[in-house]
Amino acid sequence: DQQVKQNSPSLSVQEGRISILNCDYTNSMFDYFLWYKKYPAEGPTFLISISSIKDKNEDGRFTVFLNKSAKHLSLHIVPSQPGDSAVYFCAARDLNTGNQFYFGTGTSLTVIP
Amino acid sequence: DSGVTQTPKHLITATGQRVTLRCSPRSGDLSVYWYQQSLDQGLQFLIQYYNGEERAKGNILERFSAQQFPDLHSELNLSSLELGDSALYFCASSARRGLDTDTQYFGPGTRLTVL
Numbered sequence: 094d095q096q097v098k099q100n101s102p103s104l105s106v107q108e109g110r111i112s113i114l115n116c117d118y119t120n121s122m123f124d125y126f127l128w129y130k131k132y133p134a135e136g137p138t139f140l141i142s143i144s145s146i147k148d149k150n151e152d153g154r155f156t157v158f159l160n161k162s163a164k165h166l167s168l169h170i171v172p173s174q175p176g177d178s179a180v181y182f183c184a185a186r187d188l189n190t191g192n193q194f195y196f197g198t199g200t201s202l203t204v205i206p
Numbered sequence: 207d208s209g210v211t212q213t214p215k216h217l218i219t220a221t222g223q224r225v226t227l228r229c230s231p232r233s234g235d236l237s238v239y240w241y242q243q244s245l246d247q248g249l250q251f252l253i254q255y256y257n258g259e260e261r262a263k264g265n266i267l268e269r270f271s272a273q274q275f276p277d278l279h280s281e282l283n284l285s286s287l288e289l290g291d292s293a294l295y296f297c298a299s300s301a302r303r304g305l306d307t308d309t310q311y312f313g314p315g316t317r318l319t320v321l
Contacts, residue, residue: 134314135314136210136314138208142309193251193264196248198248199248
């Protein structure tokens with residue numbers, strides 16, 4: 094049972110525009126959410142995180158929004174750059190299961206120059 | 207470079223065989239996590255070790271086992287291999303036990319192909 098879902102396998106955006114990547118989850122006990130970026134032949138790299146007590150966290154061009162009532166998480170990248178082209182995974186933690194993180198299936202972002 | 211190393215990078219073996227994947231965490235990190243990524247799947251959490259002890263267990267098959275050694279490196283053992291075990295296996299490490307907001311740093315992965 095996939096508790097974290099990324100329903101868009103791919104997304105294409107023009108350079109300079111906003112990229113919005115979405116993630117939905119089903120477990121209301123998740124208390125911490127993260128986004129990872131993955132280039133081919135490399136492991137995922139931590140990008141940004143948000144605690145369930147917040148609804149927004151910003152780090153430079155990256156902002157994560159959390160809507161707990163909708164069980165929805167989104168990552169905004171503004172402005173998008175060609176180097177942002179990668180696969181983005183969202184992940185969530187349920188402390189009730191120890192430190193187990195649940196990952197989505199990823200969204201492949203292509204930023205077109 | 208995350209500081210997490212995994213060996214080997216690629217492994218090709220036959221069904222029924224046994225393999226060992228190795229992971230060295232970042233210097234000073236006490237926790238090691240193992241994940242499996244099959245084709246078109248997200249990362250599936252397998253198991254976590256903290257300072258040599260098993261801390262959390264996910265969807266790890268009985269044919270799979272792991273351990274963390276006193277020098278904190280970890281090994282994932284996969285036995286009686288099946289075609290469906292072909293996947294990317296990632297190791298990640300983090301500093302603390304996980305009660306706080308740990309960041310996990312991932313290695314480059316080991317690609318296992320079972321023929």
